[in-house]
Amino acid sequence: MAMRRPKSEMSPPAPPSPSDQRDAVIEELQKGAQLADSLRRQVELIPEPGRRDAALANVSDISTALASSLSVLQSEREQYSCSSSDAATANAARASGGGGVRARNGALRSRKAKQRRGADGQELPIEEMLTETPENDGFHWRKYGEKKILNAEFPRLYYRCGYSDEHKCPAKKYVQQKNNNDPPEFLVTLIDNHTCHTLFPAEANQRTMSSSSSANSQLLDFTKASLSSAAGVSRMKEEEDTAAGMSVAVPSYAYDELYSSSSLPLLSPTQWEMEMDIKSLYHRHSGGDSY
DNA sequence: TGGATTTGACCAAT
DNA sequence: ATTGGTCAAATCCA
Numbered sequence A: 001m002a003m004r005r006p007k008s009e010m011s012p013p014a015p016p017s018p019s020d021q022r023d024a025v026i027e028e029l030q031k032g033a034q035l036a037d038s039l040r041r042q043v044e045l046i047p048e049p050g051r052r053d054a055a056l057a058n059v060s061d062i063s064t065a066l067a068s069s070l071s072v073l074q075s076e077r078e079q080y081s082c083s084s085s086d087a088a089t090a091n092a093a094r095a096s097g098g099g100g101v102r103a104r105n106g107a108l109r110s111r112k113a114k115q116r117r118g119a120d121g122q123e124l125p126i127e128e129m130l131t132e133t134p135e136n137d138g139f140h141w142r143k144y145g146e147k148k149i150l151n152a153e154f155p156r157l158y159y160r161c162g163y164s165d166e167h168k169c170p171a172k173k174y175v176q177q178k179n180n181n182d183p184p185e186f187l188v189t190l191i192d193n194h195t196c197h198t199l200f201p202a203e204a205n206q207r208t209m210s211s212s213s214s215a216n217s218q219l220l221d222f223t224k225a226s227l228s229s230a231a232g233v234s235r236m237k238e239e240e241d242t243a244a245g246m247s248v249a250v251p252s253y254a255y256d257e258l259y260s261s262s263s264l265p266l267l268s269p270t271q272w273e274m275e276m277d278i279k280s281l282y283h284r285h286s287g288g289d290s291y
Numbered sequence B: 001t002g003g004a005t006t007t008g009a010c011c012a013a014t
Numbered sequence C: 001a002t003t004g005g006t007c008a009a010a011t012c013c014a
Helices: A019-044 A049-080 A086-089 A202-211 A234-245 A254-259 A269-286
Strands: A126-131 A142-147 A156-161 A173-177 A186-191
Touching: none
Parallel strands: none
Antiparallel strands: A126 A186, A142 A156, A156 A173, A173 A186
C-alpha cells in the first residue's frame, strides 16, 4: 500500500529508465543495420569472387546479429510495455505479416506460446520464433525426446540445456520443422532462461583471444546430431559439415539477459561470438563428467 | 569406453 | 481416451 516516492520525480537528470536505454540501444542497432546494408552493397562491387564472397559472408553475419538483437529488444519491449506509443522504433526488423518480428536470418519472435508453469507453479518465460537455423543459438543443447505431433507434418524435437545437470540450468527448447521450403523453417520454442552462463568465471575473458574463434570455430556441438527429424534426417546429415562451421547467429536469449539485466557495454557481434565461444570452451573443459 | 542420440513406454493434463 | 512432454534403456559413434 505505502507507495514510497521520492519527493521530486521530475528532476531532468534522473537516470534513464531501462526502457529508455533499450530504445537507445535499438536505435543504435538500427543504424548499424543500415550501415551493414550499405556495406553489403559496396562489398558486392568487389570484382574478385573469392574476396567478395568472404566479405559478403561477414557482412551477412553482422546483419544477422544486428537484426536478431533488434528483434530481441523489440519483442522484449513489447512484452513489458503496454503502451503503443513507442511503436515508432519497433518496425525496423518487423517484416511481413502476422504476429511476430522477423529478423534477417528468419527468426520470428514474440508469437504467443502456450503458457507453462514450473514445479513451483510460476509461469515460465516462453518464447517462440520461426527460424531457418534453429541450431545456431550459441548454446549447447542435448536432445531428450522426439514426438509426432497431431496434425503436424514433422515431429517435434525436445532439447534441454546441455548443462541442465551440472549447472541445474532449466532452459529447454522445442524444435519443430514447419515446412520443406528451401531452406526449411523451424518453429523454435524456448522455455525458461539459461542459468548456466551466469556461472562462468569472470576471468574467462582473459583467455579470449588465444583460445577463441580462430578460423571455423565451431561454437557448439549442437549441430552434430540435433535436428535429425525423421523427414529431414538425410538432408541434415549432408549439411552437418557445413553447418558445423557456421558462425553463430545470435544467442538471442543470452542477449536478452545480458542487455536487460544491466548496463553492460554493447558487444559487437564479433565480440559476442567470441564470448560465446569461450563459454563453450569453458564448458567443455570444465564439465563433461556427468550423464 | 563414455557421451550423445534414439525411441518406445510412461505420465500428466485436458 | 487422446495428446504432449519426459524418462530411460538401448544403441550409436568418435
